[in-house]
Amino acid sequence: MKIRTVRHIIKDGFVNTYRNKLMSLASTVIVVASLIIFGFFLLVSYNLELNVKMWQEQPQMEVFCYTELDATQVKMVEDSIKNNDKIAEYIRVSREENYEKAKEKLGKGSDLLKGYGADTFMESFIIRLKDTQYSQEVVSSLEKMSGVEKISYSQNAIDVISRISYWIKLGSSLMVTIFLVVSVFIISNTIKLTVFARRKEINIMKYIGATDWFIRWPFVVEGVIISIVGAIVAFVISAYGYMSLYDKFAQDLFLADSQLLKMVDISEVWPQLILSYLAIGVVVGMIGSFLSIRKHLRV
Amino acid sequence: MVELKNVSKTYSNGTVALRDINLKMDKGEFVFVVGPSGSGKSSLVKLLLKEEDATEGEVYVNGYDVSSLSRHEVPYLRRSLGCVFQDFRLLPNKTVYENVAFAMIITEALPKEIRRQVPMALALVGLSRKANTYPSQLSGGEQQRVALARALVNNPSLLIADEPTGNLDPETSWEIMKLLSEVNNRGTTVIVTTHEKSIVDEMKRRVVAISKGLIVRDQEKGQYRDEDKNCQTYH
Numbered sequence: 001m002k003i004r005t006v007r008h009i010i011k012d013g014f015v016n017t018y019r020n021k022l023m024s025l026a027s028t029v030i031v032v033a034s035l036i037i038f039g040f041f042l043l044v045s046y047n048l049e050l051n052v053k054m055w056q057e058q059p060q061m062e063v064f065c066y067t068e069l070d071a072t073q074v075k076m077v078e079d080s081i082k083n084n085d086k087i088a089e090y091i092r093v094s095r096e097e098n099y100e101k102a103k104e105k106l107g108k109g110s111d112l113l114k115g116y117g118a119d120t121f122m123e124s125f126i127i128r129l130k131d132t133q134y135s136q137e138v139v140s141s142l143e144k145m146s147g148v149e150k151i152s153y154s155q156n157a158i159d160v161i162s163r164i165s166y167w168i169k170l171g172s173s174l175m176v177t178i179f180l181v182v183s184v185f186i187i188s189n190t191i192k193l194t195v196f197a198r199r200k201e202i203n204i205m206k207y208i209g210a211t212d213w214f215i216r217w218p219f220v221v222e223g224v225i226i227s228i229v230g231a232i233v234a235f236v237i238s239a240y241g242y243m244s245l246y247d248k249f250a251q252d253l254f255l256a257d258s259q260l261l262k263m264v265d266i267s268e269v270w271p272q273l274i275l276s277y278l279a280i281g282v283v284v285g286m287i288g289s290f291l292s293i294r295k296h297l298r299v
Numbered sequence: 300m301v302e303l304k305n306v307s308k309t310y311s312n313g314t315v316a317l318r319d320i321n322l323k324m325d326k327g328e329f330v331f332v333v334g335p336s337g338s339g340k341s342s343l344v345k346l347l348l349k350e351e352d353a354t355e356g357e358v359y360v361n362g363y364d365v366s367s368l369s370r371h372e373v374p375y376l377r378r379s380l381g382c383v384f385q386d387f388r389l390l391p392n393k394t395v396y397e398n399v400a401f402a403m404i405i406t407e408a409l410p411k412e413i414r415r416q417v418p419m420a421l422a423l424v425g426l427s428r429k430a431n432t433y434p435s436q437l438s439g440g441e442q443q444r445v446a447l448a449r450a451l452v453n454n455p456s457l458l459i460a461d462e463p464t465g466n467l468d469p470e471t472s473w474e475i476m477k478l479l480s481e482v483n484n485r486g487t488t489v490i491v492t493t494h495e496k497s498i499v500d501e502m503k504r505r506v507v508a509i510s511k512g513l514i515v516r517d518q519e520k521g522q523y524r525d526e527d528k529n530c531q532t533y534h
């Protein structure tokens with residue numbers, strides 16, 4: 001293939017896109033719409049994952065000191081917890097509070113605690129980690145401390161949360177996959193239709209003696225142009241929509257302060273968003289045009 | 300130039316379009332192929348362009364053994380000849396100039412050559428002024444002249460026209476036929492299928508008549524109808 005032919009093919013792709021204005025516009029709109037639908041679910045899934053991750057960080061651990069420790073020794077344990085940069089926050093639970101908790105747990109009628117006072121209970125610290133991935137590390141460093149008797153996880157909570165987050169993650173990636181397939185299907189069908197509408201053109205070129213690749217490549221260029229434009233438009237629309245939603249969310253004091261729900265900042269997702277739009281558009285645009293034309297080349 | 304040996308064509312639905320055709324056309328000839336509708340004229344043309352494959356027999360065009368040509372080689376056969384159809388077959392999104400130039404671009408011709416040849420071809424068919432218009436803005440006769448310019452721009456040695464005047468009024472038909480005749484006078488072999496009785500009769504060229512897939516007559520300086528048969532019919 002000569003350079004001037006390549007240049008002709010690229011130019012032809014652009015010129016055809018322009019001259020088939022209506023068809024190009026319609027295809028672009030469809031590409032934009034299906035990408036936005038996909039993008040919506042992608043963003044929903046990112047947000048679900050962020051929130052799940054936050055919940056996973058919630059499980060707390062409790063550090064129990066030896067009963068015999070005096071106030072200064074407990075203070076030493078507290079200081080080391082306070083200075084541990086892997087720990088987000090902690091709450092000190094006094095002997096009295098632990099005594100009360102135990103009483104509550106056993107119920108009023110129980111006389112198991114008879115004869116025991118608050119001084120037979122230990123002091124403890126409930127800690128929350130910055131990230132669950134540090135748990136091993138934190139546990140082993142605290143266990144080494146002389147005043148610490150044991151560290152316990154609240155295992156139940158961890159189990160429940162990890163089970164929920166597993167299903168949420170599975171559900172959201174399933175959703176993203178489904179809508180990926182849906183948008184791929186819609187876009188490739190659109191290409192099939194536009195190529196079908198122009199099958200006469202393809203036939204004519206074949207009658208004149210154009211080779212298959214000479215006919216095919218301008219269509220592929222056209223498909224890629226429409227996909228790129230579609231991806232950019234879809235990105236602008238979905239990013240704008242997301243940011244407006246984000247602003248509304250931030251203004252809603254109840255939601256923003258509750259710490260229960262968080263929205264991913266647009267700065268963290270926009271590269272993935274535009275890249276997946278471009279990837280879907282361009283890959284589907286290329287392969288779709290390539291395959292759709294093949295059918296009409298047999299003359 | 301063109302040779303068919305014992306060629307038969309049966310379509311996949313069982314329709315027999317051509318039966319045992321033997322036909323030879325030499326360089327520089329002008330041949331009319333005539334016959335009633337459905338007799339197999341277009342099928343013959345399709346075999347020459349390898350749009351369809353002969354069920355039996357051998358087809359030779361411009362030195363190509365058409366029957367044994369691979370899919371990959373078909374474009375080169377088609378470039379070696381020019382063809383014109385009843386429905387013009389112009390590219391709707393290209394201007395007149397671009398349509399004609401396209402036939403050269405596919406052969407990877409030099410831009411300099413293209414800029415020289417295209418205006419010449421357009422001048423030959425008298426459409427220089429319409430170079431920048433689109434096919435939809437032209438009359439049928441003008442569109443067919445563009446198709447003719449496109450068919451001729453690569454200076455092919457063979458021109459095949461399947462009912463080139465089928466969609467045109469008598470006067471315009473004459474213009475197109477005169478152009479074809481002129482092209483033939485410059486040395487190009489021309490094959491024309493047609494229903495235009497008056498033109499065939501007047502031009503006194505070789506006439507190959509087909510009926511029900513058989514060649515029933517092959518005459519130098521022939522007429523549209525067989526004179527003997529005419530007598531039987533009308534007297």
Ligand SMILES: Nc1ncnc2c1ncn2[C@@H]1O[C@H](COP(=O)(O)OP(=O)(O)OP(=O)(O)O)[C@@H](O)[C@H]1O
Nearest residue numbers: 310312314315316335336337338339340341342343
């Ligand atoms: N693709 C096809 N599949 C099946 N049968 C076909 C096909 N093309 C043509 N035929 C049949 O073959 C026969 C010859 O058709 P052909 O088009 O060659 O006739 P023709 O002489 O060109 O007619 P006309 O003057 O109307 O153009 C007809 O009976 C037609 O129905």
Ligand SMILES: [Mg+2]
Nearest residue numbers: 340341342462
């Ligand atoms: Mg016909």
